[in-house]
Amino acid sequence: MSRMSIMSFNSYPIFVIVFAFFVRISSQVGSKVEVLPGFEGPLPFELETGYVGLGETDDDMQVFYYFIKSENDPAKDPLMLWLTGGPGCSSFSGLAFQIGPLAFKIEEYNGSLPNLILRPQSWTKASSIIFVDLPLGSGFSYAKNVTAHRSDWKLVHHTHQFLRKWLIDHPEFISNAFYMGADSYSGIPAPAIVQEISKGNEIGLQPIINLQGYLLGNPVTTRKEKNEQIPFAHGMGLISDELYASLKKNCKEEYITVDSRNELCLRDMKSYDECLSGINTFFILDRYCKDNSRKINEDTWRRSLTQKSKSSSLNSHPITVDIDIRCQIYGFFLATQWANDKSVRKSLHIREGTKDKWSRCYTSDFEYEISNSFEFHLNLSVKGYRSLIYSGDHDAVVPFISTQAWIRALNYSIVEDWRPWLLEDQVAGYTRTYSNQMTFATVKGSGHTAPEYKPDEGYAMFTRWIANKPL
Numbered sequence: 001m002s003r004m005s006i007m008s009f010n011s012y013p014i015f016v017i018v019f020a021f022f023v024r025i026s027s028q029v030g031s032k033v034e035v036l037p038g039f040e041g042p043l044p045f046e047l048e049t050g051y052v053g054l055g056e057t058d059d060d061m062q063v064f065y066y067f068i069k070s071e072n073d074p075a076k077d078p079l080m081l082w083l084t085g086g087p088g089c090s091s092f093s094g095l096a097f098q099i100g101p102l103a104f105k106i107e108e109y110n111g112s113l114p115n116l117i118l119r120p121q122s123w124t125k126a127s128s129i130i131f132v133d134l135p136l137g138s139g140f141s142y143a144k145n146v147t148a149h150r151s152d153w154k155l156v157h158h159t160h161q162f163l164r165k166w167l168i169d170h171p172e173f174i175s176n177a178f179y180m181g182a183d184s185y186s187g188i189p190a191p192a193i194v195q196e197i198s199k200g201n202e203i204g205l206q207p208i209i210n211l212q213g214y215l216l217g218n219p220v221t222t223r224k225e226k227n228e229q230i231p232f233a234h235g236m237g238l239i240s241d242e243l244y245a246s247l248k249k250n251c252k253e254e255y256i257t258v259d260s261r262n263e264l265c266l267r268d269m270k271s272y273d274e275c276l277s278g279i280n281t282f283f284i285l286d287r288y289c290k291d292n293s294r295k296i297n298e299d300t301w302r303r304s305l306t307q308k309s310k311s312s313s314l315n316s317h318p319i320t321v322d323i324d325i326r327c328q329i330y331g332f333f334l335a336t337q338w339a340n341d342k343s344v345r346k347s348l349h350i351r352e353g354t355k356d357k358w359s360r361c362y363t364s365d366f367e368y369e370i371s372n373s374f375e376f377h378l379n380l381s382v383k384g385y386r387s388l389i390y391s392g393d394h395d396a397v398v399p400f401i402s403t404q405a406w407i408r409a410l411n412y413s414i415v416e417d418w419r420p421w422l423l424e425d426q427v428a429g430y431t432r433t434y435s436n437q438m439t440f441a442t443v444k445g446s447g448h449t450a451p452e453y454k455p456d457e458g459y460a461m462f463t464r465w466i467a468n469k470p471l
């Protein structure tokens with residue numbers, strides 16, 4: 001328990017103190033964080049951090065989370081659980097780079113602690129959000145044997161167990177509308193998590209979760225997204241008409257597993273790779289910066305499912321200070337410096353000795369088991385859950401073309417056809433709604449993590465959708 005929270009009980013009658021203390025040790029309620037090193041003054045929102053234990057013993061499977069109460073009306077606003085992609089990137093990425101109330105101040109690192117500022121377009125202005133560090137090994141979560149707990153299905157089960165345990169410890173949120181939110185790689189596990197929550201409710205698992213739906217940003221879904229990267233690159237003017245025609249002809253529109261004897265296709269793929277070698281595929285309009293970690297992630301999606309990723313060390317992508325400050329990854333570098341600072345860890349109530357080095361993404365030893373999440377979407381829509389699938393339309397990693405293709409394959413009827421959605425009278429993107437309560441939206445001019453690059457548009461999209469309003 002933090003010093004701060006002990007002090008906050010001082011004015012209460014003694015029985016309240018005793019009762020509160022009893023509740024605290026008998027369950028796993030996290031601790032309030034009222035100040036954070038690098039941020040000036042007290043936090044103007046309610047942050048709680050803590051662990052939820054999933055194993056038999058105390059040192060086995062401890063899942064770390066950041067919980068931010070809605071800054072609007074936490075009693076009535078929805079509760080969302082956010083799972084960043086990777087697999088294995090800390091959901092602190094979602095908090096600090098995309099949709100949370102804090103952001104790093106981008107300034108030259110000089111050895112002193114990086115500074116934090118407020119993000120005005122935080123999604124916590126309309127919803128309470130739990131940012132969870134899963135799979136085990138990511139962020140500040142830890143386990144006796146991390147390797148034993150890293151696979152798609154383990155991630156699904158752990159997230160589900162985490163949520164029920166968290167709600168038992170926070171009964172005041174059990175009745176709130178619940179949404180699952182995820183992006184990137186988590187397009188694979190998240191629909192399975194939603195299905196597990198739904199099945200759990202059906203068989204009477206407690207507490208009953210008031211599951212309403214899910215939202216996914218540029219979600220990996222079929223693991224064949226790369227096949228749509230080529231038409232995308234052509235449409236965006238990154239390759240010539242002739243190369244595109246030749247690729248289609250020689251590779252027969254299969255660009256992921258190329259027959260090593262198909263020399264014409266290999267030659268075209270080489271030309272293709274050269275054309276894109278200076279492009280930041282996560283956001284083609286952004287600065288290209290050398291960053292191996294992203295390449296590793298991209299490759300692992302395409303690997304065969306039986307193979308485990310083998311990049312071994314915890315710190316498989318050391319980041320040095322010679323990153324250009326204009327690179328998006330400069331912020332990741334600052335986050336890593338910040339999260340590894342002693343005073344920061346103390347403020348976040350990180351248990352000493354549980355995490356040697358915090359990395360934004362820990363992607364080693366993950367077993368890929370779910371080849372495709374398409375069928376989960378079908379199953380969930382039958383049950384009537386709402387969904388929002390959004391695409392930053394300048395992402396080449398999970399291009400909007402691939403997302404539209406699997407949505408089309410669901411065969412849902414169109415309720416409201418393709419139209420622009422607006423922010424301040426400007427086109428912010430395009431949207432279409434389907435039967436089965438599915439909404440698709442693009443975020444115009446944005447990348448893989450859409451709200452990161454277009455915060456105002458991302459905020460408008462989220463707040464309209466979560467309030468059941470048209471975009």
Ligand SMILES: *[C@@H]1O[C@H](CO)[C@@H](O)[C@H](O)[C@H]1NC(C)=O
Nearest residue numbers: 107108109110111112113115
């Ligand atoms: C480092 O930069 C920060 C502002 O970014 C400044 O407050 C601090 O004094 C600097 N420290 C040193 C050692 O120069």
Ligand SMILES: *[C@@H]1O[C@H](CO)[C@@H](O)[C@H](O)[C@H]1NC(C)=O
Nearest residue numbers: 144145146147148149150365
């Ligand atoms: C950790 O788990 C892995 C995978 O289940 C297993 O191969 C390994 O032996 C375990 N390590 C220890 C120290 O128990």
Ligand SMILES: *[C@@H]1O[C@H](CO)[C@@H](O)[C@H](O)[C@H]1NC(C)=O
Nearest residue numbers: 195373374375376378379380
């Ligand atoms: C979808 O639902 C059906 C019927 O409950 C079930 O048999 C199937 O396994 C589900 N699909 C997935 C991918 O879980």
Ligand SMILES: *[C@@H]1O[C@H](CO)[C@@H](O)[C@H](O)[C@H]1NC(C)=O
Nearest residue numbers: 374375378408409410411412
């Ligand atoms: C969608 O319709 C096509 C063409 O009728 C059919 O082949 C396919 O199986 C349908 N898909 C689903 C998921 O129902």
